[in-house]
């Protein structure tokens with residue numbers, strides 16, 4: 001039989017685990033939130049204007065313009081499933097990178 005206290009404790013452990021996981025993933029991201037939002041806007045506009053070729057070409061252009069190391073950027077983006085421009089726009093959500101998975105218990 002599972003008591004309410006035990007359930008709450010397990011939920012707490014799971015939340016802690018999810019937050020630790022998220023912090024570990026976010027640590028790969030060499031950008032802060034405004035930079036990531038700027039990158040996504042650039043990629044989105046570039047893909048809309050030029051189409052995409054399943055490379056991270058627009059993201060790389062942005063990184064060169066903003067003096068961001070390409071290897072580190074790729075490491076950060078692929079951690080979130082952004083292997084090419086369209087995946088970056090689809091998968092790399094600033095909310096997921098920087099937001100909290102759940103609100104801490106009140």
Ligand SMILES: [Zn+2]
Pocket residue numbers: 052053054055084085086087
């Ligand atoms: Zn693609």
